[in-house]
Amino acid sequence: MTSFEDSVLLKNLNSEQKRAVLTTEGPLLILAGAGSGKTRVITRRVAWLIRQLGVHPARILAITFTNKAANEMKERIERLIGLESRGSWIGTFHSMMLRILRRYGSLLGYRSSFTIFDTTDQRRVMADVLKELKISERILSPREALAMISRYKNDDVSPEELESRSSGYYIDRQRVDIYRAYQKSLFEKNALDFDDILTQTLRLFREHPHVLENCQQQFTYILVDEYQDTNVVQYELIRLLSAKSRNLCVVGDDDQSIYGFRGATIRNILDFEDDFPDCTVIRLEQNYRSTKTILAAANQVIQENRSRKKKTLWTAHGEGEPILMYRAADHIDEARFIAREVQRRFQLADDHEEIEIAVLYRMNALSRNLEFALRELGIEYIIYGGTRFYDRAEIKDVTAYLSLIQSPEDEIAFRRVINQPRRGIGAVTLERLAEFAGQRGLTLFEAARRAGEDPDLARAAGRLTLFVKMIDTLRDALLSEELSFAEFVRMVEVDSGLIAYYQELKARGDVEAGSRLENLEELISDAIEFEARLDTESLDDIWELSHDDELREELITDRSLKGVLRLFLERAVLYTDQDKERETPKVSLMTVHSAKGLEFSTVFIMGAEEGIFPSMQSFQEPDGIEEERRLAYVAVTRAKRELIISSAVSRLLFGHTQYNPPSRFSDDISEDLVEKRGVYGGYLDSDGSDGMSSSEHGEFFRDMVNSVLKKRHAVEAQEDERVYKAVTSRQMDPLPKKESSGLDVSELKPGDTVRHVTFGIGEIQKITETGDDAILVIDFDGRIKRFMASQSALSIDE
């Protein structure tokens, strides 16, 4: 009984898409190729469940990859069926599981308002752990240790499990110790890290079956987007949650699985049919996004992969423009080329035409040159990724103040802001304060309040109590409810002295201070917006924001500032630049990873070189190249009308000049789809067909020769020439080792003995490959030294 209004939900869908919307019961795998109208299908499906089948929104759990994708989905569903859709659980794995944890976390021993630690917090905790265990940072950096633990967590390996499978060797035991101590430390601080949000929820389900049962009963329809990027823990969560209803719909594309490094396993999607033998499989193979040319190129790139589900995308669109490949002389030339091309497109487009241009790269470090080139031409751009807004120092300062006001026992926040801006409370004072706090069993904040009672703190007591007073005053302001939330944030920024501090820096000519002030201003705008959302949206949506019953009660009855603050802080942790709305008239600069799920009329892919894209380290990993290839596939399929791929003969990166041959992925694209420009013919050779006038050519060559030769000595240039020839003649080691040191890193391993001119005999502790070089950590009889292999005066000790 399909009414007219409801049939709208099936309008403009092809037959497979329709089937995907209508197959609501039982396990369903939707293999959705790039640009195949996936989001449309998902939103229609949810709308269909609610409107047509009368499923209560709260019974629907839809998991997306980013908060932005979630918001977009909510909006689109609301556009379809209006307010009826309110109350469904749509969000990322992290935000959805966090909601569950907030509700039941006490069962795991967490106090009600546990905090989520971000990378910086984690690093601090880990640094302490390593110090405690007397492990030198030289041997294992906090960063590496955290990466290791994250790996375990993504693979659903607890400290206990790790121990049980440990070999008993020292190195294994040490890993267990680190993992244990880290978890213990987090727990004592009543904190979880990002991965814990998922692993602890899983633990909750396993140890408290009634909780799982509650959730199973609530969520009778589960939908997971980007299923190819789920990891073992996420798979397990989904499996448990859907075990009862079995109405599990997963949507994904194995060809776009690009998060292997984060523990995502492509097996989840490849094995879905084995895991759920009675499942329905639907393939969406018609592409509505790109031209035939772009799609053909994408297919050529991906078909080289072996482990994939066979599918062939097709489009009804025309051939479109050929793919432009540009081989630049160097990284600067490449950047200028892109900037010029971007400028030309902006100039040519008429006012009403919507131009969406993106430049994609494999790693953030590549954006820098491009930024300069764009600025030279006065082109506006937005960068995604890199340092996130909420990760910026000044923003983190403000949020630390806010955290401290909210929970005075938050030691990390206390330590962050106690002397930021400077108020004469240094390391010595802090150490004494910690000691005093330890003796009395006080929090640092309370200890500061009572600093006068400790003779050791006498000199700093005045400054400490002043700080305490400031925080107390701010808390009073919070509780008095006389301010709007944004006003409160502003008050914190001013009273803390941060604003004055940066204003002074700016006055003194600090170049960064200005943008920091702008960021502080932006945080206030953010607060205004956040507050407005709370004011205008229904109670259902507040329900959506938090499942802490007490807090919800607070918000419903008096909409307290305290409650708003807590929601705000919670969101700040999970918020990333990915979630920001994209503004159109500018060029977007982002990594290929960030571009997932987006589309642009014109796409540039820069740095298409061996060693960059595919990345250096992917050569080592077992399925590394396959993942890189999928990444290339994602990059190519972002383009609707036009694709430009560039590479550079020489590239200065991380202080070393590299000479990389063009990426194998660009070689996979057949000649008939491509138009080549730049120095493909050979060194310093151009066929002149690049559309530049001869004077531009003069400039072009001068720039190129300057940048290639200027900074280097003649001897080096000779060496470069030799290297370049070796590389372009396709001997596949693009990075011959320098011979000066007489040290062949490939023959070395930890434990080997080496001789240094000044330090004498030492033992190699660790070797870290760094592209064209390696870092050696060597123990000279207790003195730990680090060397760059190519530069060091080391020899193998016979």
Add this chain to the structure above:
DNA sequence: CGGGACAACTTTTTT
């Protein structure tokens, strides 16, 4: 205690 100078680190991708 604060600011400046130097050293060390980055080198994939991120919820």
Add this chain to the structure above:
DNA sequence: AGTTGTCCCG
């Protein structure tokens, strides 16, 4: 190369 962190001196 560029940025961040640490050490030392005023």
